[in-house]
Amino acid sequence: MSTSPAPPADKRLFFLLAAGHRRVQRWVENKLAADMDGLTAAQSGVLFYLGGADGALIGEAAEALDLAPSAMTGLVDRMTRAGLVERRPDPKDGRALRLHLTDHGRAAREEAKAGLAHLNQHLTQGFTDDEIAVVARWLSSLQTKFPKGDASQ
Template identity: 90%
Template sequence: MSPPPAPPPDRRLVFLLAAGHRRVQRWIEARLATDGGGLTSAQSGVLFYLGAADGALIGETAEALDLAPSAMTGLVDRMTRAGLVERRPDPKDGRALRLHLTDHGRAARAEAKAGLAHLNAHLTEGFTDDEIAVVARWLSSLQTKFPKGDATP
């Protein structure tokens, strides 16, 4: 007697994406709270971005992280108080501010990066490289299919 057929795959993609996002976010926040020196995932995102673009304008950083300017202002305020980043005037435009990592911010970034390597290993466990490539391509396509600021179908 042959085994029963496998159930069809769950195609509730929006639900699965949202539920997966919430669970991963909770896992990240819990891990960062214990192992990441109290960083939030948003703060880690700023540290990662500035690691590649130290001295970026605050607006550029907000855009890269898909954050509203008001959310970015509060985030940078908290990160400045924590000694992770500092604001410096733009030498070409005195009205603009650039964000720079502090030594403490660079050290926190290194710790968060190590945690991210563990997370990526955990996320990809049990899947082939080809399967992960398809998932990554699908997730990346969402940014093109749903561009920022475009609410029209």
């Protein structure tokens, strides 16, 4: 009994990365959002960040999530209307606003964590821990190779 050789690896890394990102993003927005009352991936990111940094400045959250300030403002507006977060004045600087999770936001964060666990299980299915470690290392290296705001590379 002979086994056929594996097909050659597709090394169009940028294409594969972009196509994979679009597919995962669509899956997240369709599947997980349906399971989590319309919560988007971007909103989940804010909830995860605030889970460890409740009371962060809006700019700090935008920086941590690699979002433009204008995108963050619109995102926070939608999340405030949905009752997930609230803006409160900074006690030391009345001009600055801090973001806080609401009770509804904390509950949505827990739902999103469960959804993320399902997504990670789906993403890693069929791969060994060693293979996933290589992929994770490669993806992490992109942040160093292409630093935020550095178009000169």
